[in-house]
Amino acid sequence: MNFANRIHTLRPSAIRAAGKLIRSKENCISFAAGLPSSALMPINEIREVTDRLLSEKGAVALQYGATKGYDPLLDEICKIMAKRHVHCKKEEIQITTGSQQGIFLTAMTFLNPGDTVITEKPTYLGALSSYTPFECNFRGVDADNEGMLIDELEKALEEEKNVKFVYAVPNFSNPTGKTWSVDRRKKLVQLANKYDIMIIEDNPYGEIRFSGEHVPTIKSFDTEDRVIYLGSFSKILFPGLRVGFSISNTAIANHFEVLKQGIDLQSNQFAQAQIAEYLKAYNLDEQIEQIVKVYGKKKDMMLEIIKEKFPKSIKHTNPEGGMFIWLDLPKGVDATKLLEKSIEEISVGFVPGGSFFTEPGYENTIRLNFSTVDEEEIIEGMNRLADFLTKELEK
Amino acid sequence: MNFANRIHTLRPSAIRAAGKLIRSKENCISFAAGLPSSALMPINEIREVTDRLLSEKGAVALQYGATKGYDPLLDEICKIMAKRHVHCKKEEIQITTGSQQGIFLTAMTFLNPGDTVITEKPTYLGALSSYTPFECNFRGVDADNEGMLIDELEKALEEEKNVKFVYAVPNFSNPTGKTWSVDRRKKLVQLANKYDIMIIEDNPYGEIRFSGEHVPTIKSFDTEDRVIYLGSFSKILFPGLRVGFSISNTAIANHFEVLKQGIDLQSNQFAQAQIAEYLKAYNLDEQIEQIVKVYGKKKDMMLEIIKEKFPKSIKHTNPEGGMFIWLDLPKGVDATKLLEKSIEEISVGFVPGGSFFTEPGYENTIRLNFSTVDEEEIIEGMNRLADFLTKELEK
Numbered sequence: 001m002n003f004a005n006r007i008h009t010l011r012p013s014a015i016r017a018a019g020k021l022i023r024s025k026e027n028c029i030s031f032a033a034g035l036p037s038s039a040l041m042p043i044n045e046i047r048e049v050t051d052r053l054l055s056e057k058g059a060v061a062l063q064y065g066a067t068k069g070y071d072p073l074l075d076e077i078c079k080i081m082a083k084r085h086v087h088c089k090k091e092e093i094q095i096t097t098g099s100q101q102g103i104f105l106t107a108m109t110f111l112n113p114g115d116t117v118i119t120e121k122p123t124y125l126g127a128l129s130s131y132t133p134f135e136c137n138f139r140g141v142d143a144d145n146e147g148m149l150i151d152e153l154e155k156a157l158e159e160e161k162n163v164k165f166v167y168a169v170p171n172f173s174n175p176t177g178k179t180w181s182v183d184r185r186k187k188l189v190q191l192a193n194k195y196d197i198m199i200i201e202d203n204p205y206g207e208i209r210f211s212g213e214h215v216p217t218i219k220s221f222d223t224e225d226r227v228i229y230l231g232s233f234s235k236i237l238f239p240g241l242r243v244g245f246s247i248s249n250t251a252i253a254n255h256f257e258v259l260k261q262g263i264d265l266q267s268n269q270f271a272q273a274q275i276a277e278y279l280k281a282y283n284l285d286e287q288i289e290q291i292v293k294v295y296g297k298k299k300d301m302m303l304e305i306i307k308e309k310f311p312k313s314i315k316h317t318n319p320e321g322g323m324f325i326w327l328d329l330p331k332g333v334d335a336t337k338l339l340e341k342s343i344e345e346i347s348v349g350f351v352p353g354g355s356f357f358t359e360p361g362y363e364n365t366i367r368l369n370f371s372t373v374d375e376e377e378i379i380e381g382m383n384r385l386a387d388f389l390t391k392e393l394e395k
Numbered sequence: 396m397n398f399a400n401r402i403h404t405l406r407p408s409a410i411r412a413a414g415k416l417i418r419s420k421e422n423c424i425s426f427a428a429g430l431p432s433s434a435l436m437p438i439n440e441i442r443e444v445t446d447r448l449l450s451e452k453g454a455v456a457l458q459y460g461a462t463k464g465y466d467p468l469l470d471e472i473c474k475i476m477a478k479r480h481v482h483c484k485k486e487e488i489q490i491t492t493g494s495q496q497g498i499f500l501t502a503m504t505f506l507n508p509g510d511t512v513i514t515e516k517p518t519y520l521g522a523l524s525s526y527t528p529f530e531c532n533f534r535g536v537d538a539d540n541e542g543m544l545i546d547e548l549e550k551a552l553e554e555e556k557n558v559k560f561v562y563a564v565p566n567f568s569n570p571t572g573k574t575w576s577v578d579r580r581k582k583l584v585q586l587a588n589k590y591d592i593m594i595i596e597d598n599p600y601g602e603i604r605f606s607g608e609h610v611p612t613i614k615s616f617d618t619e620d621r622v623i624y625l626g627s628f629s630k631i632l633f634p635g636l637r638v639g640f641s642i643s644n645t646a647i648a649n650h651f652e653v654l655k656q657g658i659d660l661q662s663n664q665f666a667q668a669q670i671a672e673y674l675k676a677y678n679l680d681e682q683i684e685q686i687v688k689v690y691g692k693k694k695d696m697m698l699e700i701i702k703e704k705f706p707k708s709i710k711h712t713n714p715e716g717g718m719f720i721w722l723d724l725p726k727g728v729d730a731t732k733l734l735e736k737s738i739e740e741i742s743v744g745f746v747p748g749g750s751f752f753t754e755p756g757y758e759n760t761i762r763l764n765f766s767t768v769d770e771e772e773i774i775e776g777m778n779r780l781a782d783f784l785t786k787e788l789e790k
Contacts, residue, residue, distance in 0.1 A: 001646065002559065002591065004507050004529075010653045035459050043453040051446055058438040062633040064430050097492060097659035104658050108528065112399050129657035133503065134399075164397065196397070238457040240664030251396065258405045262524035263499050264492035268663040269635030 006133040014355030015125060018339060022349035029381035030349040033372040034174065036235050036323070040291050042282065046238065049277040053270075061273040067257050067265060069095030069245070070272035076279040077231070077245055084206075086219050086229065088247045094256040097267045099204050099244035102230035103130040103167070104263075105256045106200050110164040111136050118156055118166040120148055122326075122356030122365070124174050124202065127167050138358035139163075145317070147180030150187045157195045165198035165228075170218055171206040172322025175356045175367040179320055185218045192226045204232040204244075207288045209321035210296030225249040233275055235323070236288055241271040295323065298370040301378045309386035311393045323371040326353065329364040330393065336363065338392060346384040401528040409750030410520060413734060417744035424776035425744040428767040429569065431630045431718070435686050437677065441633065444672040448665075456668040462652050462660060464490030464640070465667035471674040472626070472640055479601075480615050481624065483642045489651040492662045494599050494639035497625035498525040498562070499658075500651045501595050505559040506531050513551055513561040515543055517721075517751030517760070519569050519597065522562050533753035534558075540712070542575030545582045552590045560593035560623075565613055566601040567717025570751045570762040574715055580613045587621045599627040599639075602683045604716035605691030620644040628670055630718070631683055636666040690718065693765040696773045704781035706788045718766040721748065724759040725788065731758065733787060741779040 015034070022030045053061055068074070074090040081088050096102040103126065111117070113135035119127065121140035128138070139156045141148045147170065157163060166188065170180040180188075192199050201218040219229040225248075232244035246256060260266065278284075302325060306316050315328040329335065335352035342348050353365030370378065410429070417425045448456055463469070469485040476483050491497040498521065506512070508530035514522065516535035523533070534551045536543045542565065552558060561583065565575040575583075587594050596613040614624040620643075627639035641651060655661065697720060701711050710723040724730065730747035737743050748760025765773065 001593075002505070003650070004503065004505050004510075007504060007650055010650065012653070013656065038454040038458050041454065041457055043449060043457065046457070047446065047449040047453065050449060051442065054438060054442040054445060058442065059433040059436065062436055062438065062441070062635040063433050064629075064634045097662070100657075101659040107657075108399065109402060110397070110399050115399075126656070126660065129653075131657075133654060133657060198396075234459075238665070239459045240457040242659065242661070242663045255398070255402055255405065258407070258524075259528060261408065261521070262495075262502075262526075262528060263658065264496040264637065265521065266637070267492070268637045268666050270633070271663050271665065 006135055009132050009135060013125065013129070015351055018349065018351050021339065021343055025343045025347055028343060028347045028349050029373065029377045031368040031370070031373060031381060032349045032351045033369045034323070035372050036239060036291070037294065037371050040294060041238055042278075042287055045282050046274060046278055049281055050274055053273055053277050057273065061270045063269065065266060065269040067261050069093060069267070070269055070276060073272045073276040076276050080279070080284070081247065084217060086217055086247065091250050092247050092253050094246045094253050094260065095267050095272060096244040096246055097242045097264065098234055098239070099202055099230040099232035100126050100130065102244055102246040103127050103200065103202060105246065105259060106165065106228055107131050107134045108259050109252060109255050110198065112162070115162045115164045116160040118153070118160070118163055119358065120168055120173065122175055122353060122362065123167065123358070124169055125356055127202070128358065140358045143178060145178055147178070147184035148188065150184065150191070153188070154191060157191060157197070163195065163197050165200050166192065167200040167202065168218070169202045169205070171203055171215070172208065172319050172324070174205070174322070175324055175351070175353060176326035177317045177319025177322050177324045179215060182215055185215070186221050188218060189221045189223065189226070193224050197226070199227045200230065201227050202230045204235050205322040207236050208291055208295060208323070210292050210299065212320040219247065228252065236284070236291060237275065237278065241274060242268065243271050243275050295371055298373070298375065298378060299325070301375060302368065302370045302382055305379070305382040305386060309383065311390050313393060314389065323369055325368045325370065327366040327368065329366065331364055333364040333393070335366050341392070342385070342388055346388045348381045348385050348388070401530055404527050404530060406527075408520065408524070410746055413744065413746050416734065416738055420738045420742055423738060423742045423744050424768065424772045426763040426765070426768060426776060427744045427746045428764045429718070430767050431634060431686070432689065432766050435689060436633055437682055440677050441669060441673055444676055445669055448668055448672050452668065456665045458664065460661060460664040462656050464488060464662070465664055465671060468667045468671040471671050475674070475679065476642065479612065481612055481642065486645050487642050487648050489641045489648050489655065490662050490667060491639040491641055492637045492659065493629055493634070494597055494625040494627040495521050495525065497639055497641040498522050498595065498597065500641065500654060501560065501623055502526050502529045503654050504647060504650050505593065507557075510557045510559045511555040513548070513555070513558055514753065515563055515568065517570055517748060517757065518562065518753070519564055520751055522597070523753065535753045538573060540573055542573070542579035543583065545579065545586070548583070549586060552586060552592070558590065558592050560595050561587065562595040562597065563613070564597045564600070566598055566610070567603065567714050567719070569600070569717070570719055570746070570748060571721040572712045572714025572717050572719045574610060577610055580610070581616050583613060584616045584618065584621070588619050592621070594622045595625065596622050597625045599630050600717040602631050603686055603690060603718070605687050605694065607715040614642065623647065631679070631686060632670065632673065636669060637663065638666050638670045690766055693768070693770065693773060694720070696770060697763065697765045697777055700774070700777040700781060704778065706785050708788060709784065718764055720763045720765065722761040722763065724761065726759055728759040728788070730761050736787070737780070737783055741783045743776045743780050743783070
């Protein structure tokens with residue numbers, strides 16, 4: 001087969017490899033997932049809304065619609081974003097198949113082969129999946145608990161040619177759970193203006209904050225229309241419906257619309273109508289409160305065991321929201337080998353963190369998920385992991 | 396904005412421009428649509444199936460699932476295809492967001508800048524939308540009522556460098572309504588083998604045959620795994636659910652899966668479950684019979700008026716299925732100008748055919764749709780058009 005060059009850039013996903021390994025062992029407790037909790041999805045509510053939709057507007061909801069998106073959903077998104085102090089117009093929105101497709105649209109719109117994408121170290125694996133086929137280079141920038149290190153970012157902008165944008169998950173990032181401070185957000189915008197680049201603000205977890213105060217979006221500090229904001233209903237409502245959205249200036253939104261005609265004509269019209277009707281009939285903030293309450297408790301339980309029982313040589317994040325805790329093990333430890341042994345010996349799974357980096361050298365890191373495991377599993381699995389890691393690191 | 400080079404290849408859609416013009420005139424009868432009839436969608440059946448799905452399997456159907464697709468739907472697709480004499484395995488299938496995304500995946504998998512795509516003259520506009528951003532060249536090949544002219548196709552394969560594939564809609568094509576004969580299908584496969592290229596067989600309309608016998612798929616003549624078959628539930632069930640699929644060899648299906656992780660992670664899980672449950676509970680062939688009966692009658696009505704009342708200088712196709720009739724007006728006539736005048740004077744709309752070609756010189760063509768208009772509109776609109784065209788062409 002005479003494939004395109006981009007096919008040779010594709011790599012199998014390390015998360016999927018970990019998942020396969022974990023599923024191969026019966027009764028394994030898995031902290032490897034990246035899913036929201038199914039138990040918190042408002043299924044009765046969507047059932048009520050869906051039946052009404054089919055009885056009253058079936059012919060519209062099941063037919064082709066506008067590429068840009070289902071108009072009543074665009075209205076609802078404007079309202080939600082206004083509450084978050086982002087004032088957008090409908091023509092600035094493009095409905096996407098999850099925020100993943102928003103990332104993909106930024107790749108198609110901006111990347112020529114050889115261009116550079118700046119990401120956090122580590123970054124969302126799905127962003128690498130979107131950008132890699134466009135034959136770009138990656139430059140990772142270190143982050144502390146306030147966000148990217150601004151000096152390092154500016155150094156990268158000086159050194160790298162053809163930087164098109166910085167990709168960031170500023171709230172409770174996947175994989176680390178870290179959040180950017182207001183100051184770093186402002187400085188990122190200043191640097192984007194100075195170096196004439198774009199910012200991709202990917203915010204799927206932003207609503208799920210269990211402690212501290214909400215930090216304004218990077219988009220709210222945008223002075224030159226350089227921020228493309230990506231939102232999603234996957235983590236707060238139903239990931240299976242695949243409804244996300246982008247907010248950008250109108251010129252970019254128009255390019256997204258034309259590109260999307262070639263990608264898939266439009267996202268599922270019915271799912272957009274389901275979400276729109278849910279948002280009109282129910283209080284999204286109450287749904288988010290439920291999630292926050294449950295995830296916050298799970299995070300606390302997980303963190304408590306890490307603090308009390310994990311070897312002190314392991315560093316951890318303490319996320320104020322989202323679904324993940326991040327572990328830094330001592331240099332030289334190979335988390336992929338640890339995973340194999342952990343599954344074998346204690347039936348506990350996690351994701352080795354090396355693949356969230358665009359360069360080697362971080363094989364000593366681990367991502368732990370707390371959204372999909374129940375409380376008993378957290379206590380049992382984390383205690384086993386504490387003993388296991390103590391034994392392994394003290395060898 | 397420092398956009399990627401591919402952005403400069405994008406052109407606004409001529410169909411959308413025609414649609415906008417038509418909507419601007421009140422009470423216009425439009426033969427410009429490309430939609431299936433909403434009246435024929437089995438809405439009560441999907442309502443029943445959907446409610447049961449939400450009550451019994453909501454947590455699975457609304458959650459993330461496999462990128463490749465919802466497993467019970469893959470089973471159903473294997474069964475449907477077996478009835479059509481294409482025997483495929485689940486690992487050869489990739490669920491796509493409409494067959495449009497199948498086209499897009501072939502672009503991503505095979506096209507480098509400067510590669511050549513061979514299409515029929517004219518071809519599906521959405522395929523051009525998928526392929527154009529990959530900075531490829533197009534070579535159009537003329538077709539008669541049996542399909543592409545094989546001599547011309549071989550000439551194109553001799554002359555063009557880096558041909559990656561032939562894209563074809565072999566049944567009741569959009570825009571012409573033409574169908575390929577068995578002989579042409581076999582010869583296409585022979586040429587693909589000889590010149591080491593792929594064939595993209597896009598078959599969204601194949602089930603909707605109102606006269607003549609079903610012709611075997613190109614895929615059924617495939618001897619070297621060169622055919623990528625694209626199917627869809629949009630024209631026979633619900634376009635708004637955006638459920639399509641590709642069938643290819645496993646190596647290509649695996650590339651599609653990895654690429655799709657970057658494009659949108661997966662298509663809507665709930666919609667896949669809705670279609671799977673519908674297929675298990677109801678008889679798809681009975682649904683198709685309904686569509687065939689109604690569309691066949693509409694096509695006959697439209698064709699009768701063309702034959703009896705249109706100027707004899709206008710050539711027309713006589714499709715055995717699908718949703719479109721194609722008109723060839725005398726050379727020199729500009730269908731775009733005719734459309735403006737037709738909307739203004741007789742409130743009848745259609746799509747000028749020039750944009751379905753990859754080269755200029757076909758501005759004298761028109762696509763007429765019969766699936767979305769009711770019988771009264773066909774009689775009234777086509778009679779008006781007959782008088783209008785008689786007047787215009789006899790000037």
